[in-house]
Amino acid sequence: MSDQILWFATRGAGTVSLLLFTAVVCLGILAVVRWQSPSWPRFLSVELHRSLALLSVVFLGVHIVTAIADPFTSLGVVAAVVPFASSYRPLWVGLGVISVDLLAAILVSSLLRPRIGQAAWRAFHWLSYGAWPLAVLHGIGSGSDASAPWMMTIAASCLAAVALSLTWRVAAGRSNRGELSRVAAGAGAGREPRRA
Amino acid sequence: MPDLQRPVHQRRLLDGPPALSGAETLTSHVARLGQLPPRAASREVIATLEASGLLGRGGASFPVGRKWRTVAERSGGRATVLVNGAEGEPLSAKDRVLMALRPHLVLDGALLAAGAVGAEEIVVYVGAAHTAARRSLERAIGERSATAPSPPAIPTRLVVAPDRYVAGEESAAVHFVTEADARPTVTPPRPFERGIGGRPTLVQNVESLGHAALIARFGADWFRAAGRAETRGTALVTLTGVDRPGVHEIELGTTVAALADLGGKARADTQGVLLGGYFGGWAAIDEAWDLALDPIALKASRRAFGCGVVSFLAADACGVKTTARIMDYMAGQSAAQCGPCVFGLRAIADVTRRIGDGAADTDDLARIERWAGQLAGRGACRHPDGAVGLLASALSVFGEEFVRHASLGRCSRPEFGEKAA
Amino acid sequence: MSIQVDRIRCDGYGMCAELLPEMIELDDWGYPIVRPGTVPDGLLEHARRAIEVCPVLAFRLQAVPESAPAPAPIPLRAVPARGAH
Numbered sequence: 001m002s003d004q005i006l007w008f009a010t011r012g013a014g015t016v017s018l019l020l021f022t023a024v025v026c027l028g029i030l031a032v033v034r035w036q037s038p039s040w041p042r043f044l045s046v047e048l049h050r051s052l053a054l055l056s057v058v059f060l061g062v063h064i065v066t067a068i069a070d071p072f073t074s075l076g077v078v079a080a081v082v083p084f085a086s087s088y089r090p091l092w093v094g095l096g097v098i099s100v101d102l103l104a105a106i107l108v109s110s111l112l113r114p115r116i117g118q119a120a121w122r123a124f125h126w127l128s129y130g131a132w133p134l135a136v137l138h139g140i141g142s143g144s145d146a147s148a149p150w151m152m153t154i155a156a157s158c159l160a161a162v163a164l165s166l167t168w169r170v171a172a173g174r175s176n177r178g179e180l181s182r183v184a185a186g187a188g189a190g191r192e193p194r195r196a
Numbered sequence: 197m198p199d200l201q202r203p204v205h206q207r208r209l210l211d212g213p214p215a216l217s218g219a220e221t222l223t224s225h226v227a228r229l230g231q232l233p234p235r236a237a238s239r240e241v242i243a244t245l246e247a248s249g250l251l252g253r254g255g256a257s258f259p260v261g262r263k264w265r266t267v268a269e270r271s272g273g274r275a276t277v278l279v280n281g282a283e284g285e286p287l288s289a290k291d292r293v294l295m296a297l298r299p300h301l302v303l304d305g306a307l308l309a310a311g312a313v314g315a316e317e318i319v320v321y322v323g324a325a326h327t328a329a330r331r332s333l334e335r336a337i338g339e340r341s342a343t344a345p346s347p348p349a350i351p352t353r354l355v356v357a358p359d360r361y362v363a364g365e366e367s368a369a370v371h372f373v374t375e376a377d378a379r380p381t382v383t384p385p386r387p388f389e390r391g392i393g394g395r396p397t398l399v400q401n402v403e404s405l406g407h408a409a410l411i412a413r414f415g416a417d418w419f420r421a422a423g424r425a426e427t428r429g430t431a432l433v434t435l436t437g438v439d440r441p442g443v444h445e446i447e448l449g450t451t452v453a454a455l456a457d458l459g460g461k462a463r464a465d466t467q468g469v470l471l472g473g474y475f476g477g478w479a480a481i482d483e484a485w486d487l488a489l490d491p492i493a494l495k496a497s498r499r500a501f502g503c504g505v506v507s508f509l510a511a512d513a514c515g516v517k518t519t520a521r522i523m524d525y526m527a528g529q530s531a532a533q534c535g536p537c538v539f540g541l542r543a544i545a546d547v548t549r550r551i552g553d554g555a556a557d558t559d560d561l562a563r564i565e566r567w568a569g570q571l572a573g574r575g576a577c578r579h580p581d582g583a584v585g586l587l588a589s590a591l592s593v594f595g596e597e598f599v600r601h602a603s604l605g606r607c608s609r610p611e612f613g614e615k616a617a
Numbered sequence: 618m619s620i621q622v623d624r625i626r627c628d629g630y631g632m633c634a635e636l637l638p639e640m641i642e643l644d645d646w647g648y649p650i651v652r653p654g655t656v657p658d659g660l661l662e663h664a665r666r667a668i669e670v671c672p673v674l675a676f677r678l679q680a681v682p683e684s685a686p687a688p689a690p691i692p693l694r695a696v697p698a699r700g701a702h
Contacts (some may be wrong), residue, residue, distance in 0.1 A: 031672060034630060034647075044630040118626065118674045155698045176535055176629045183542050184532040186524070193651075383624050534624040539646040550631050576624040 006070040013063035015154060018139050020056035024049055025132050029165040033172040050110075055105060060100065064170040092141030099134035102127045130161065206422065206430045206445045207383030211404050215297055222339040224454065225300035229413060232304055236412045236573035237311025239268060245408060248416035249428055254280060254364070254401030255426045255475055255503045257491040261407065264312050267388050267398040271314040276392040278373065279306045281322040281329060281402045282357040282364030285473040286525070287505045290432035291402050295329035298406060299336035303352070305405025308412050310350045313398050318352040321369050324359045361474075361529035365577050368397040368531070369502040379531040380577035403432055425490040433489065433500075435459045438507030439465070449488045452506065456485075459522065461508050468593050469508045472502020472523055475582035477589030478515070515594030516601050519587065520545070520552035526583035536574040540567050541583055548587070554605035558570045561602045565591070618678040620651050620664065627675040636667040655681055 037040045049177035070073050075093070079086035081101065084094035109116060109124035139157050212220055212228055220228075267275055279302060281292040295302055299540025306318045320337070322330045337352050342474060355373050357363045363378040371393040372378035407429065411419045420564065421429040427448045434443050438459030446455070452469055456462075469484045470476060477499060486492070491501035495503030509518060527541035544567050547560050557563075568584045575581070600606055620640065626681055628646040640652045656664050656678065668676060 031630075041632075041635045042630065043635045046632060046672060113674065121674075125659050180532040180535065180538045182534075184526055184528060184530040184538045188541065382625055535627065535629050535646055535648040536624070536644060539648075540644070543645070567645070570650055574644075574648070574650065575625060 006066045007072060009066040010070060010073075011062055013059045013066065014139060014142075015151075017056050017059035017063055018135055018158060019154065020052050020059060021132060022161055024053045024056060026161050026165045027052065028128070028168045032175070033169055036096065053107075053110075057103070064100070070128055089142055092138055095134045096138030096142060099138060102131035102134070104129065151165045161189070199389065204361040204444065204450055205456050206447055206603040206615040208410060208422070208430050208445060208582060209294060209298060209301065209403070209432060210445045212298065214291075218328075218390065219296060220298055220300060222300055222343065223495070224473035229410075232308065233408070237308050241308055241312050241408070241412050242268065244411060244416050246357075248405065248411050248419040250411060250419065251427065251491050252401055253407070255285075255500075257495070260400070260404050263388070263400070264309060264343065264398060266397050267313040270389065270396040271275050273311075273314040273316065275313045275396045275398060277306050277309045277315045277318045278369055278392065278399045279314065279318065279385070279395055279402060279405060280364060280366070280369060280399050281320065281326070281333070282369060282422075283323050283326065284357075284359070284361040284364045284529075285475065285505065286361075287434060287436055287470070287473050287507050288503045289434045290443045292310055292323070292326040294330040294403055296332045299329075299332045299422040300339075301409045302333070302402045303336055303340065304354070304409035304412075305400075305402075305407070307350065308408050309400060309405060310400055313396075315350065315398065317392075318350050319373050320352065320354045320390065321357050321362070321364075321373065322354060323357045330354070330356065334454055336447050340482055349605055360531075361506060361526070362531050362579055363576065365579070367577065369399055370397055375447040380579075381531055382576045394445060411430075419533075423448050424574055425493055427490045427492045431489075431504055433504040433506050435506050437510065438462065444487065449490045451494075452484045452487050452489065455489070455506055456508065459508075465511050466508045467511045468507065468508040468515065469512070472500040473505035473507075474526060474586055475513075476500045476505065477586055477595040478500040478519075479589070480593045485500065494598055512609050514552070514597065514607050514611065515590060516548070516597050516607070517552040519590040519594065519612070520548040522585065522586060523548045526579070526586070530579060531577070534580075536571055537580040540571045540574075542585065543567055543582060544571075544583075551601045554607060556602040556605065561598060577578060618656050618662065618664075619654065619681045620656060620676055621679045622649060622651060622676040623674075626673050628673055632670045632672070633667040633676065636670055637663050640664070641667070649676075651676075664690055 025046050031042070031045035034042055035045065059108060064080055066072055068077060068080055073086070073088045074185070075086050075088060079097070081097065083097040083101070084090045085097075086093045106124055106127055109121050113121040136155060136158055140151070211488075215225060220232040231497050242264050244261075245264060246259070248261070250260045251257040252260050252263065280300070281290075281291050281295050297464045306320070309315065310318055320333055322333060334354055337354060341349060341351075357369065357372060358377055358378045361574055362368050362380055363372065366387050366609060367378050368380040370377050370387045371381050373392050382434075385398050387397040389396060391399070407419070422428065423429050424447050427433050429448055430445050431448050432443055432445050433455065435441055435455055435458070437460040438456065440458075440460045441538075442459070444455075444458065451465075456466070463481060463485060466481050467479050468480050470478055471484070471489075471494070479499060489506070494501050507617040509515065523541070530541055532538050543563050551560055552555050564587065568587050571580045571584045573581065597608060600608060627648060631643050631647045631649070633649055634641040634643045637660065640656065641649045644650055661678075664678060668678065
């Protein structure tokens with residue numbers, strides 16, 4: 001009975017963490033494309049991105065701890081941090097482990113951003129484009145209920161959300177910085193001011 | 197008019213062989229002026245420079261002695277001297293002329309500076325377009341390394357500066373020498389704190405160094421003996437918009453009228469004069485005619501001597517169109533690092549051109565005033581401030597013409613093919 | 618403490634102006650115009666929040682030397698008289 005609880009806890013926390021992680025990725029993109037509306041100021045994308053990231057880490061922690069504690073998976077602590085070292089579905093769990101390792105790097109670098117500087121922080125942050133898909137794959141492949149409709153729906157929604165966000169990111173074109181040389185040279189019209 | 201009866205031409209920096217004979221050789225330089233006095237290249241020269249009141253000739257008119265003292269205090273014997281011969285200001289030619297004709301004066305000045313501030317290296321930074329100046333300095337550096345110099349040589353190398361307006365800005369110069377990127381950096385720290393190789397760096401204009409080389413030999417009193425107004429000494433000016441344009445050495449305090457006479461320009465034929473280059477500003481001829489070209493006095497009247505550009509605008513030229521061309525140039529010369537400068541200057545330039553072409557919208561004048569009012573101090577360097585300063589002076593001097601262009605779409609000084617007001 | 622902007626790093630995100638509108642306004646292209654002078658004590662927390670939200674860490678608070686007098690607040694939308702610098 002308690003094993004069932006641990007298994008549900010692991011699955012549940014993992015799923016919530018994935019959903020939150022997906023929201024975090026989308027919010028990060030919202031911030032970069034500078035999305036805003038009368039009810040959604042730009043700073044909200046950044047602050048919510050950070051808050052949900054921390055929350056997702058909490059659920060991730062529960063997911064990992066309960067997974068280790070669950071006798072069914074026979075995951076040791078080592079297998080939780082070293083990829084492909086578990087005896088239970090080593091590939092799929094391993095992908096999750098890599099994802100966690102990358103996330104740990106992103107988390108630490110973000111907490112230390114004032115110390116390490118903007119350039120280093122940004123380099124670490126790019127790892128998120130690796131960490132997220134690995135988390136999705138891990139979610140699809142690790143559980144025995146992977147083919148259950150609800151899991152597939154969740155996975156599909158996460159994929160769709162990020163795919164849409166990425167498309168938006170690409171469509172939004174170059175940031176201000178990318179345009180500066182062009183505008184200074186007078187090539188093409190200078191950006192139309194927001195107010196005449 | 198007594199001022200016009202005094203000879204305008206001075207012969208201090210430009211004393212020596214005629215311009216036609218090109219770069220002065222080391223032999224001629226030493227024969228004419230002697231070696232630098234023993235122990236001249238040391239901290240003692242700083243007091244002499246301070247006593248002379250020599251102001252920097254790169255555009256800011258900052259006291260040279262004080263600048264050297266600031267670097268000397270921090271250098272710990274590991275500073276660098278950057279000899280600034282980039283001369284990115286298009287209207288100015290005096291630096292390239294001095295470098296081309298009197299390279300050893302410049303190098304003497306650099307040696308003095310190196311000894312005074314405790315530098316272990318001299319970098320000579322010359323604009324790519326100034327080929328005669330570059331060749332002359334290369335040759336001069338070679339001449340010195342071939343002889344047994346006194347004072348002992350300090351490693352000196354020449355770096356070619358890109359042909360950009362901001363390449364001569366002090367942080368841009370340091371950035372280029374250090375990382376081959378001639379774009380200004382965020383200050384603080386300024387070069388005198390952290391420059392080339394992270395060490396204190398003295399960035400000094402070539403003309404300032406030339407004056408220092410003479411002051412070290414002949415003294416502060418000798419230097420101060422020249423001058424017609426508050427600021428003492430001589431300076432090089434670049435005279436354009438006249439019948440006989442060129443670089444001249446004048447006593448500071450010489451009037452604009454005397455220069456017009458020297459270059460050949462009647463008062464009736466000119467409507468205004470640009471003082472200090474694109475980083476300076478316009479003055480209407482009625483106000484400027486009797487103006488003394490004296491950095492301290494000009495600063496007090498909110499004008500600038502700058503890099504010594506004196507450029508007359510013909511009476512039949514359009515001040516608006518001329519300003520529009522300058523603004524377009526300044527926008528294009530932005531280092532393209534800071535949004536306000538890039539977008540602001542480009543918008544101002546485009547709208548000023550629209551006004552110049554007589555195709556302005558109703559609010560265009562208000563627009564450029566607003567944008568210009570917001571721009572000062574919002575870039576990493578002072579490029580937008582300079583451009584906006586020029587625009588402000590244009591709006592003041594050519595105000596009537598701007599209004600005529602903006603509200604009527606007409607020009608009172610049409611160029612070929614245009615309708616008159 | 619005063620606000621110091623790294624103008625090269627600033628990329629016009631504009632979130633600072635949302636969180637500290639009393640001192641930061643955006644120009645026509647979304648770049649910050651910062652009111653010069655000391656940040657009033659009551660706004661320091663908001664200023665810190667604004668500094669942390671900036672995605673590119675483009676500005677910071679800097680201690681102002683005590684000898685520097687506090688300049689009078691300048692209305693951000695002042696249009697200079699024609700001819701003023």
